[in-house]
Amino acid sequence: MGAGVVVGTPLAVALVVLVAVAAAAAALGGTGTAGASATAVARAVLQLAAVALVLLALVRTWWGTAAFVLLMVAVAAWTAGRRLTRGGPVAATAAAGAAIVAGVAPVLAVVLGSGAVPFTGIAVVPVAGIVIGGAMTATSLAGRRALDELTSRHGEHEAALALGLLPRDAALLVVRPSAGQALVPALDQTRTVGLVTLPGAFVGVLLGSGDPVQAAAAQLLVLAGLLAAETVAALVVVELVARGRVRRAPEHA
Known part of the structure; x- marks a missing residue:
């Protein structure tokens, strides 16, 4: 049993x-x-x-699996877009989607291409869901923090522009640390895994009658994938904020 x-x-x-x-x-x-x-x-x-x-x-067909993964990406982009600008205009949703896809695509390519995850729908969907969720969170955190920094440190931004820096470079001086701050939860989770928490992938394999070695291997793969996806997503959304592709919506939006 x-x-x-x-x-x-x-x-x-x-x-x-x-x-x-x-x-x-x-x-x-x-x-x-x-x-x-x-x-x-x-x-x-x-x-x-x-x-x-x-x-x-x-998950019995690849078309169905692909459609479900795309649905997860769309919902994640819409959710992160709303978080970024307090209302989720189309531009913010598109920017969030770009950041999420930039983080998720290479991770799925590596884990599937290497054979670490079986190339079956029932295996791809949960792994994709975990990675998409992590990239969504990193996008929201990094993007919101970057927009907050541009608002609270407006004077520094203007001073950098006055010194002759291009708009993107001036903005990056202010918002660049936001990406690192958004990655703190992922870094802490990775550093303390097994000592403070037993995350979902580990527990899931054990509950599914897998042995502890399989559980540890699955969790390591998920944590490395999350860290890679979240890092890329955070950097992309901060870059888009610096380029003015994502702007803070009015407070009443």
Whole structure:
């Protein structure tokens, strides 16, 4: 018998109790998120059930697999675009999409081309999802930080322009550190893996009856892929901010 999560009454009971704990803690702490916790989990149940059913059909063909990966990229670009400019105009969504694709494409090419991940839909989709999610987060963090820096350090930017620097170069003087700051979570996760946390890929392989060596190998691949994808995505979005391709939307947007 496998070591996977038992789907049925035990899972339902565990979910109800966990939601109750979150709601009770929120009520006692006065966070105002008690109802939101229950709603979030209910949505997660419906969304994951739908995704599971769709995946069963899609991953059987390469066309379906490619379509699902493209959908994930589109949703990630839209989400990051909204985060960047508080409203997600088309230009911000396109810039976020460019950064995400720039980070994800080489990672998938390496892990699939090397044979480290089987060239099957059921293997490609989860790996792509993890890497796309990481690139989305790095894009949002680096882009928002870069835009904040341009606003808060406007005087330095103007001074650099007055000294004769080109607009892109002047902006990069201000926003370049934003990429490094956006990578702190990924770097910390990689440095402390196995000592502080056992991330999802490791736990997933163990729950799927894999041995610890397989779990460690899967997690190493995911962490290296995430670090590569997030680094590229952060650098690309910061470059696009410096070039004026992403601008801060008005506060009322």
